[in-house]
Amino acid sequence: MQILNGQELSKQIQAEIKLEVDAMIANGQRPPHLAAILVGEDGASQTYVDNKIKSCKECGFQSTMIRKDASLSENELIDIIETLNNDANVDGFIIQLPLPKHINENKILLRISPDKDVDGFTPHSIGLMTLGLDGFKPATPFGILKMLERYKIETKGKRCIVVGRSNIVGKPIGIMLGQNNPVGNCTVTILNSHTPDIEKYTREADILIVAIGKPKMVTADMVKEGAVVIDVGITRVQDDSKKGFHLEGDVDYAHVAEKCSYITPVPGGVGPMTVTMLLFNTLQSRKNKLKALNA
């Protein structure tokens, strides 16, 4: 069994990104610039955004953190988005989800300019992804693809089972792994809460991707010997520690690890890759703009 070490791989890819940024700066160009909007006080969201900003700095990016109170109105948020859309010095921006309940997330996403949508969440980006065209791919599934690529895991003709059909993970990773790409050409089944007998499916998986948010839901008896297991779940489980919680994935790691060929740990698996692919997309956005300027 080999660990898919998202932490290590992230370091490596971020070092590659930094090399490109250094070259940009050496050429007299400004580095990529990512802005992040955080509305409200959700603890996990704060940690995620802080990690993103920290990684920006480590890669030589410019970054802007926009923190707003949970009372922010939908129109005020739209004004912030418009400002970022029109700011030529911002290459991409993200709005950390979830948003407070009085703000309609779908309405907000429609306002993000597609050429700054480095989270890959807008309908336009999702459409390009579904059609197999160039565009910003959603960061978490893109991170999974990158992991499979760098660990040279064969996907063609493999049976892939995705547990969970969320718009930000399950659905896009299922779509992308089914496409005709070097990391792709899987036969993909996406399971949902109405699927009877999900074990029947998970036991058939050569590549099992779990993104449902139920700690230790996938047990060893549900996994085929030699499978590749990707655990996207990351749940704060309360405990008696000083922090008051620890993180748990959707997979019962200790027992599943014994059976499979590759597995992602939680934390340190898919999570860091998500941040890295966000930086990757932001660098790409900067490069797109430089290319357009030189064209």
Add this chain to the structure above:
Amino acid sequence: MQILNGQELSKQIQAEIKLEVDAMIANGQRPPHLAAILVGEDGASQTYVDNKIKSCKECGFQSTMIRKDASLSENELIDIIETLNNDANVDGFIIQLPLPKHINENKILLRISPDKDVDGFTPHSIGLMTLGLDGFKPATPFGILKMLERYKIETKGKRCIVVGRSNIVGKPIGIMLGQNNPVGNCTVTILNSHTPDIEKYTREADILIVAIGKPKMVTADMVKEGAVVIDVGITRVQDDSKKGFHLEGDVDYAHVAEKCSYITPVPGGVGPMTVTMLLFNTLQSRKNKLKALNA
């Protein structure tokens, strides 16, 4: 076994559409207006477009047919698209595919204004569909959903196998049937040319959708007793008849029909539904505009 009669169902839905159009006209409003662009001389394409225009007339729609020689340049086509995008009297338009090889289809699709994309082919429309949001759904998979709905075929928790992963049929119907909708909540697997042992999958299908363009590829031994079989294939097979060809589906109808609970014939199954859902989308576009005017 019951035939899923797309011809009959289309007549019925088109009659419902006509009622709405008649009411519009009685209210002093203009009817919906669809424009169709046909480039080149492909025989099947001409038949498809002619059928669409004929159905427009039968439903009381205004229609405009724009025929261009295969030598039309990409920029000339973009000019036509821009004119239609800006014409307040056109509610929707379609560009019959395939286009001549010197024209980049993906580049062209990006130029269609999303609010007139009644074929549902642009990245924005495909993104809305993937995210489960309101928008124009691609006509062929939308026609399949409508058929399942009108024939009251239960989909929740069913095993659905889609053979073929095209952007206009296989991929979108797989995505939509997996979503949390009244016609949806299936466990969907999309097969592709790298899938080993496709019979293993097709034999498990409660709902089998075939969209691959290989005449009679699905034989009776590949289908489970009592399955619902949707045949999207429509291939011109040469013969000694006066026309010189007849149409064949991807399913060996004569033998498969004996085993299944529901089946679509070819022709007269999915084909007419595609035209009908195009009209449905165009009517919807007209209604969206009227609603915006009254808001």
